[in-house]
Amino acid sequence: MSLLELRELNKHFGGLHVTNAVNLSLEPGEIHCLIGPNGAGKSTLFRLILGEHHPGSGDILFAGENITALKSFARIHRGLSVKFQVPGVFKGLSVRQNLEIALQSRHRGAELEAEIGRLLTFLGLESEQAQMAGNLSHGQKQWLEIGMAISLKPRLLLLDEPTAGMSPEETHMTGEMVQRLNVGGMTVLAIEHDMAFVRQVAQRVTVLHLGQVFAQGSIQEIVADERVAAIYLGQAHA
Amino acid sequence: MTGFVSFFRRLEGPQTVGRGRAFWSLFAVVLLVALAYPLFSDGYTVGNTVYFFVWVFIALSLCLIWGYGGSLSFGQTAFFGIGGYAYGVLTLNFGSAYGFTLVALVVAVAIAALFAVLLGYFMFFGRIAGVFLGIVTLAVTLMLERFMAQTAGPEWHIGSARLNGFNGMSAMPPLTIPWPGEPIVLSADIGLYYFVLGLLVVVYLALRILMNSSFGNVIVAIRENPERAEMLGYDIRKYQLITFVIGAALAGISGVLYTVWGQYITPSSMGMTAAALPLIWVAVGGRSDLTSTVVGTLVVLAAFQALTIYGSQYALVFMGVLLVLTVLIAPNGLVLGLMHWLGRLAVRFKQRAG
Known part of the structure; x- marks a missing residue:
């Protein structure tokens, strides 16, 4: 059974069809990357999965359960977790407190301290750890938020551009972090523009274009696909 | 036992300024001075101090909802008024025998809290946030003011209690503690002083514990980034609603005590000026810290009163200037800024000594 299954998902913003009959299924234990030109509807798809937006039609199934009507926090309780595109750390609180807030619903007392x-x-x-999270470097903020997201021990981790603004070394370290989590059994769905990162971690890639699934396959298949190159180039020359 | 200890350990934590022996020694000294003060003062001055203390509860309510929770409520005075009027209606109908005034206090605060459950449910579960929350709460308090102001006619009464329109209700009995022999009447000087001081200390310490608990963690997380908080699995609407209701109860306590203190309550206690003033006390003190809020509120109130006596027409102008200065010089509050500065000074002093 797939861990996540999107069935004929549609979302309109006024006349704009941002998500157009998307079908996608994630197998347990895979690292799946979602790529596509700007405006392809990648982040909207995340928001639909997380329940921040509600689809006009279609269904979202998580571990066989239909979660389309569930509130965001309830989906998190089912085993979803997310790192946002813009680092969503609690800027005015210390790094330690950021992690405490993420961990406190599962651990208490000495156990909580150990886990932090x-x-x-x-x-x-x-x-x-005593720094205000807002004073961290961009890369460190990204890591802190990944840390908060994985502290929930999710079955599916959604990463929206986890390496945006990172140096090549930091990008590589993030890739290794994701692979270590995956070895531990976590399924990962990542939106990413950095092809080095996608090459490093992706077991399967889905290309989204104009709200539709445009192509799907291994990274080699996607790179070899001339139509995929065309939409990226077309975008660049537009 | 360990649970007991860890409960009180929460008196200190990242959400409250002031920790360690130095802070609690100072706290003890201030408390002792406050306890001894009526012995060296006259009834009028003590009664006036009670008046200042009464307002601290509504300031704390704003500190909780706005400073910690990040939701600016412009209408805490609505709960103040509801508390005050409810106490009036209850005691004018049922009197003060058998300790009923204390029951009325609790019931009046509960009514204010219940109203907050209703209002808060529609606001937070309807995802109203930011400036709109301020607008809705302000509209509610002004609406209540308008409504109460038109209840002058004899047809406006609840039981035997007339609402009296713009003149408000008056002559409600003072708080009375039943005692074998003779009941203790807390008149608006020394008796009420100790009652309100005790309540203030309990509320202050309880709020310190609450804000440093895991509940407080979630509240400040919602202030910092509501989306992230929700995506950690917290139903933020519930947390916001609970905070709002606790805040309303605190504002309700202020309302009841104000009514008890002056034995009257009028619609203007829910009006525009009344609604704006607590915002200034809390902003000037330091909205994101309980201690700064308490100290700031008392200092600003005392200054305001002195100004009202010596230059009445300038007092409100001064409050406006004070708010502007705070926003420009110390956006997090003057008292809080001062406390942080003292903290840094102490650290530097220790380092030099070490």
Whole structure:
């Protein structure tokens, strides 16, 4: 059974058809990348999966359960988690407190402290723990938010441009982080423009164009697909 | 036992300024001075101090909802008025025997809280946020003011209590504690002073514990980034509603105590000026910290009163200037800024000594 299944998903904003009959299914344990030119509807698709937007028609199934009508927080309880495109950390709170807020509903007391320490080490943010999250570098903010997202121990992790604004080294480290999580059994769906990252981690790639699934396959198949190159180039020359 | 200890450990934490031996020693000294003060003062001055204390609860309500929760409520005075009027209606109907005034206090606060459940449900579950929340709450308090102002006719009464329109209700009994022999009447000087001071200390400490608990964590998380908070699995609407209701209860306490103190309540207590003033106290003190709010409110109120006595027409202008200055010089509040500065100074002093 697929972990996530989108069936004939549609979303209109006025006359704009942002999500057009999208069918997509994620197998448990895969790292799946979602690519496509700007305006292809990638982030909207995330918002539909998370329940921030509601589809005009179609269904969203998570682990066999229809979650289309559920509120966002209820979907998180089912095992979804997300890192947003713009880092969504709690800027005015310390790094440590950011993690505490993410972890406190599953752990208490000494166990909570231990878990925060473990996560700080995993993210390489031990020496920044007393810093205000707003003072972190862009890359560190991204990691902190990934840390908050994975602290929920999700079955499916949604990453919206996890490496945006990162140096090539940071991008590579993020890729390794994602692979380590995947080895631990986490399914990952990532929106990403950085093809180096996609090559590094993706087991399957879906190309979205004008709100529709344009192509799907392994990274080699997608790179070899001339139609995919055309829509990217077309976009660039427009 | 460990649960007990960890409960009180929450008196300190990232959400409240002031920790360690120095802070709590100062707290104890201030409390002792406050306890001893009526012995060295006259009834009128003590009664006037009670008046200041009464307003601290509504300031704390704003600190909670706005400073910690990030939702600017412009209408805390609505709950103030509801509390005050409810106390009046209850006690004018049922009197003060058998400790009923204390029951009336609790019931009046509960009515204010219940109204907040209703209003808050539609606002937060309807996802009203930001400036719109301020507009809705302001509209509600002004509407209540208008409504109460037109209840002058004899047909406007609840039981034997006349609402009296713009003149408001008056002559409600003071708080009375039943006691074997003779009941203790808390008149608006020393008796009421100790009652309100005790309540203030309990509320202040309870709020410190609440804000440093996991509940408080979620509240500040919602202020910082509501979307992220929801995507960590928190039903933010519930947390916002609970905070709003606690805040309403605090404003209700202010309303009841105000009514008890002056033995009257009028519609203007829910009007525009009344609604705006608490915002200024809290902003000037430091809305995101309980201690700064308490200190700031008391200082600004005392200054305001002194100004009203010596130059009445300038007092409100001064309040406006104070707000503008705060926004320009210390947007997080003057008292909070001062406390942070003292904290840094203490650290530097320690480092030099070490």
